[in-house]
Every structure is written in C-alpha cells, then in structure tokens.
Amino acid sequence: MSFLPKPKLHHPKLPVNALGYTRRDYEGAISTLCAGCGHDSISAAIIQACFELDIEPHRVAKMSGIGCSSKTPDYFLGASHGFNSVHGRMPSVLTGANLANRDLIYLGVSGDGDSASIGFGQFAHSIRRAVNMTYIVENNGVYGLTKGQFSATSDKGSKAKKGVVNTDEAIDLIGIALQLGATYVGRSFSGDKDQLVPLIKGALRHNGPAFIDCISPCVAFNNHEGSTKSYDFVREHNEAMNFLDVILGREAITTEYAPGEVRDVVQHDGSVLRLRKLHDEYDPTDRVGAMHHLHERKAAGEIVTGLLYIDPDPQDLHENLATVATPLNRLDDAALVPGRKALEKLNASLR
C-alpha cells in the first residue's frame, strides 16, 4: 500500500463555494475500502454536503469507532481533526468533545456493528442526552472489517454469503432514535446521492441530535441474492417519503411547486428544509406518527427513506446543562481557579 499524498492542484475552472474552496478541499486521504463499497459513496456525499454548505473544514470534528465504516473519516475532510476511537464508543468520545467546545460541528460516523451491537448503549445514551451532532450509521447488515459475520441490523431471514439464514430479530436504529428523542431522523441509501446529500446537509445545520441510518451495501460480504442489504434489494424496496432541499437564507428560491406539494420547515439557525412530499399524509414533525408509519411500512416489507422526523427547535445537552456560551476549552485560569482567598474561607469552615 502506498501513501502518496493526493496532489491538491486546483483546476482553474473547478467550481468554488462562498469560502473560495473547491470540492477537492473537502476531500481526504485515498480510500482503502473495496471498490464499490457503499461507504465510499457516503464519504462522497459528506464531501458534497460540506462543500455546498460552505463549511470551514477545520470547524468540523470527525469521530468514529472501529470498522470499515469507521475508517472513512480519514477519507474526507482532510483539513479537519479526526478521531478513530475504539469499537462502539464513538458516541461517548464525541459527547466529551462536544462538552469541551460547543462551537464546532460534530460528525460521528459509525457502522451497524459499531452502533447496534457493541456500542448499542452508547448510541442510545448519546441520543437521549441530546448531544448536538450528526450521527451517521453506514449500515450494511454485516461486520465488514472482520469479514462478514451478521450484525444486529441484519434482517431476520436475510441470507449470509455462505447461505446461513439469520434467525435473530433486527434492531432498527431509526425506531430507537425516534423513541429516544433524536430531533432529526432520516434514512437513506448510499446509492441515492440526490436523497442523501441534502439529508446530510440538513443534519449538519441541525442544532440537536441528528441521526441518519444510511444503508450502505458491503460488496465483499453482503451484496448477494438473499441479502436484504444488497444494492438490488434496497433499490427494489426503497420507499421514499420525501425529497429534501436545504435552502440557506441567502439563496433565492426559484423552483415553483404546486400547492400541497412542498412543505418548508425553518430550522433554528434560519436554514429552510424544503420537503417535496411524496406521500400526502406523511407529517415529518409528528414523532408518534413517524414511529407508527415506520412500523407499518416495515411490516409491509418496505424500507422507508427520507427525512422521517424533524423538530426544528430542539434543545441540546449544553442547554440542559446550562453551560456558559464560551467553549469550556477556552476558559482561562481567571475563569476556572477560585484562588487563595476562597480557599482560606473554605479552610475556616472546616475547623
């Protein structure tokens, strides 16, 4: 394996964003994943989303656990600090990082093994603790890195490459995230860039726990006939609820829609989530309705995708803890150390 740095020469005609960055400036090291791995498409979508949102790459902290999926933060946003932590524990590391500096954007990337098995508890608790983050699970229904064992999101009845049928019930992380109070919940498919990129953009602009379950086929171990996480199976059973456009304040809104076709949700930071509805009855601001719909469609054998739930005005961990506006990692001695006088007073009370 060679590690030649990618040349960062910019083609003069490459499009630039409002910060003057090209898409290239959001790339990372060359991926070492299998050709065709769904995870690489998600990395590309993250790059595209950050480019389009004019995010300063160094204002993003990328965190992950262990797995093929968790390797990917090395392959995007090369100018951001990244942390490939331990298996299943990305959520706690991200929570700590977020506590230290509330001003950065936190992007957690994980796998289905990482989040639904060994890290199921940490996944759940980071959501219920309302950490302001974008949490993406690159869900392939297997342990890729350890070569193809079933994971906890593998559907009951799904077949492994060698023919073994999974007899255990699958964990649907979307259902759990909804129940535990995630305030932005979406599902997508690595093969559907048009749906995925805006979904990630909306999550990055969300001020609370945003969770995206992204089905991401593993070409090496789970893309065969009989698998419910293969490209073919997901394409056939994908039932999109809506399509999303993320509109930042300054962008002119040009496209015209017939009444009833779109719904605008204004997020706390002013960004507008424009939802092109594909199902008339679906209301993405109704948590209970979303849970009901999810279960109903699942029973019918469909994989519902899109922005499934949004609370445009969420409250995050820092608000709950009532921490100061200044990031904790920037507080100096004067702000933190009470000093000698206070200690003398305290001593006096202990005699």
Add this chain to the structure above:
Amino acid sequence: MSGTVTSGPMASGAVTATNDFVVKFANVNGSGSASANQLFAKSILRMGIPIASRNIFPSNIQGLPTWFEVRVSGAGHLGRRGGVDLMVAMNPQTWDRDIAEIDPGGYLLYDSTRPMPNSRFREDINVIGIPLTQMCNAAYTEARQRQLLKNIMYVGALSALLQIEPAVIETLLSEQYKGKEKLAKPNHDAFMMGREWALANLQCPIGLTLERADKVGERIYVDGNSAAGLGAVYGGATVCAWYPITPSTSLAEGFERYARRFRTDAETGKKRYAIVQAEDELASIGMVIGAAWNGARAFTATSGPGISLMQEFVGLSYFAEIPSVIFDVQRAGPSTGMPTRTQQSDVLAAAYASHGDTKHIVLFPEDPHECFTFGADAFDLADRLQQPVFVLLDLDIGMNDWLCEPFDWDDARQMDRGKVMTEAELESGKTFGRYLDVDGDGIPYRTYPGTHPSKGAFFTRGTSRDRFAKYTEVGAAYVDNMQRLLKKFETAKSLVPRPVERPASQPTRTGVLYYGSSSAAMKEALAALEAEGIHLDAMRIRAFPFHDDVMEFIARHDKVFIVEQNRDAQLRTLVMNEGGIAPARLVPVLHYDGTPITARFIHAAIAEKLPSLNVLPFAGAAAE
C-alpha cells in the same frame, strides 16, 4: 456486674487516660446517628485535641449495623490504633461482638431502658447504663424525633462523662442550625437532658477525660473525596463524567458542590463546567478522552470495578497520547465483594492498565490535604505528559474526615497546558508532527481541533501511525513510537511528586517503604519501634513512575519492608519489576481485611519479622 458505674464506685483496674483513648459508636444504619457522632468528634477538635475518626459502614441504606470510631490522640496519631476504650453500644444486633471488642478495664455505655441479664455483660469492663429510650419516649411524641434526639442525648451524657465543654457543643449546634433555629432548640434540649441526667445519676467523669489543649492548630477536618473534588476545581477541570460507585461517588459530588459555588456565572447563572452522569464507566472515560482531545481538562471518579471496565479506553489514552485524569477510590474486592471496606488493591491494575505495553502515572495521596494538591497537580501532569494519570485514594482517606494541613494555593500559579501548538505558531510555519519528539523529552506537540484553517489538523488513532500521524503498519515506525513513549515515561519521573524520606535517628541497614493512607499508622508505628530500639529509615512513595530516590533508598539498605493494604504486595511487585530488585530484599507487610491498617499491626508485624531476616536494625550491623 461489679463494673457498673450507674451507681457506686468505679471498678478497679479501670482504664484511665487523658486525651488518649478510642471511643466507638455502634449504631444502626439510617437511624440518624451520623450527625450526633460528628458533633461529638468535632467538639473534641474544638477543644484543641487531635482526633482520627472513621466510619465503618455496610453496603446498605437502612437497617444494617454501622460503626463510628473516634480515636482521641493528644499526641496527634491519626491512624487507627486498634482496640476500644469506650463502646457506645446502640445496636442490639451487634451487641455481643461490640462488648467483646472493649479493652479490659474499658467502658460500655448502653441504653438501659430494658433490663439485660448479667450474662450479656463482661466482668472486666465498666458498664454505664442510661435509660435513653425511656427518656426520649417521655420527652417526645413523634417517632422520628424520638429516634434522632436519642443520639444527641447520648452525646449530652458523654459530655458529662468525658468532660467535653458544653459551650463548645452549643457553638457547634448553633453553627449547624444557623438560619434553622427551630431545629436548634430541640437538639440543644436533648443534649442538656442527656448531660444533666448523667451529672445527676452517674459518677462523672469516668477514667477517660478530655482536657483542653492546643494541638490542632490551623489544621482542617475534611474527607479526601471532597478535597480531591476541590482539587479538580482548582486544577481547572471543566468536564466531569462519572458513574456512581461507592466509595468514589462523593468525589464527583464534591466537585459538583464546589464547582457550583465557584464556577457559576453571577449574572447569567450559567456554569463554567459540565458534569455528566454517564451510562457506565466505559462512557465516563470515553467522554473524558473526547473532552481532553478537544482541549478541556476532564476527569472521572471511580473504584476498582470501574477501573476494570475502563481498560480499553485507558490504553487508547496512553497510545493516542490524550490526557486523562482518573480518581480511583479503592475498595475491597469486586462488585459483589466488600464495597464499603478499604484497600490499596488497584495499584497494579492502575499502573499497567489496559492491553499492550502500557504504563501510567499513578499518584498516592496520604491524606485529604494531598488529595487536594495531587487532585490539582494531576491535570498539569496529564496535560504535560499527554497520558492517563491515576490518583489512587482509598475508602479510608476518601470517605472519612481527616485532620490535615489546611488547603493552600499560590495565586501566581498558572495551569500548565503542556505542549499545544497555537494558531500563530502554525501560521508562522512551525513544523507540526503530532508524534514528533521535537524537544528530546519524548513529549510531542498537539493541536486542538479547530485551531487553524489549513494547518495542524491530524487524524487520531491508536498506534498504526508515523511521527506525522499518517497511517502506517510498518514495524519500525511502531517501535520508534514505543521507544519515544518510554522516553516520555522517563521524563515523567522528574515531574511527579518526589518521595518523602524520614531517616531513622540512628544509622540503620533496614528500611521501610509505604504509601497512601498507611502513612499515619506508619508514623506511629515507627515511633513505637524506635522506642524499642528498632530503627528504620522510612520512605513514603508518592508516585509512579518511581523517582530514582526510591531505587537509591533500596540500594542503601539490606532489607526493605513494604507496607501495603492488599494481599499480593502489589507495590512490591511494581518496585521489583521496574527497579530489577531481588525479591528477597523486599519484605512485605500486608494488611487486607478491609479495615484501615493500624499502628499496632505494623509494629507487631515488623518486630516479629525482623529476627528471622538476619539483619540488625542498628548501626553498622550489616548481615554477614
């Protein structure tokens, strides 16, 4: 019952002592005895007489036996002495063992409301019966009041029996109930009721008496967990992530209490700290590492079982070189062991925590004063050395109030954030390699996320990386990194607290090493041994890695005792392993029944082992 002093004269052979005895209270958990016992203890301190007090309690909220032991020591001995001179036996469940524990000639104070057969007493002790329940039932109607004030009533009786100045109690009660005068009155009345009954019905004082002295000085009386929590506030910790476990819970609570007091913005009410009660210890340490990676000072507080759960992350903190501070308040055994008993049994688990080749900084405070200073220093050390720092307390120091030197702080002191490259330094073109040993001390520079738009970002992972944090699995790069980590550990030796030596009054070829909460009992044992002509040079180890002084000390002596509160002589193993010391040179003295080590125990163990060691503790008497 020849020894009954309810009426009639004191039994012959009764213990007599002034400012030097042990009082033990046997109570029922949840009966409200704690505050009365505290009142008793504090009143002696206010009379200028040193005390050492210890709670001996079960893992239970209500109903099981609990004891509170107060050692009064005008000479200032703060370890447990062993033995009991006066037993205040308020728990029928433990009556027999409580009676058995009294030293011959000692005293028993009990509630004589219900008559007891003679067979339940001992002939060789002095029995003091007070009808406490009867008096309470007569004075109060409410059940809870009857129960709570009975405790204050026995304190009143003790004030007469031992000559506690009533004015001191008055002051303490009015301090305690400041602003709650409604509560002060019944407490005051109960105290006086007990006192007056004793004066009228008992021979006062008994052979044990208190006499005002001036031996306490400026010292304070505080528990180690509160002190360590306060140390974390002064050390600049802003993130605390923890999971409740006895005996460490009150450390996190102490941090909370002091942080709320000192770090709440007066105008906005916002906090300059964050505390998260995590879902388990894995998450606690994960949050600490995440926060420290991102430039905050962060810590967790736990005990042995939590340390076990944190192992994988501790390794990450070591290899990825992320500061972390872990307070371990040690207890005996596993989760279903003796959670409310003390031990020093996590020494090896901390020093070599995790998989792979790892070694960590470990600090051993001897009392709450050092819990405070080491608690603050730990954050400077962690930032400077970019690795885990354990502060090893134990239940004895952590959960008991100790008399110790007052807390001290130098206002000129600044947090040492270690080697952190700033935006300006990056901008000026300084080379940044996350794992580059620029200064030759093994410590690399780091950057905080978000520092600079195009420079200084790096990808954090375990060990598979080169000096510039680029991914590699090349063996030579791994070895290069591991060697630098060793060099860093060498650097640590000069930064951690130095050992404290206490030379014998005569030259000797025998030494003793000890650490942590054994300190007080050790000092007393050394004095007793010296009185018998047994001279030992002593050294208190305060940190791992061991300072060179420790190995020199061992080299200077033929035999060195190592006093510890665990079964397997864990510090001895560490000393042998790190210093290449022959096992025969190091003689273990081990106390591990879950109770704090006593001077009597150390004294007896050393005196007994010495003859067989073929060394004389005297000048020039090398073994040969």
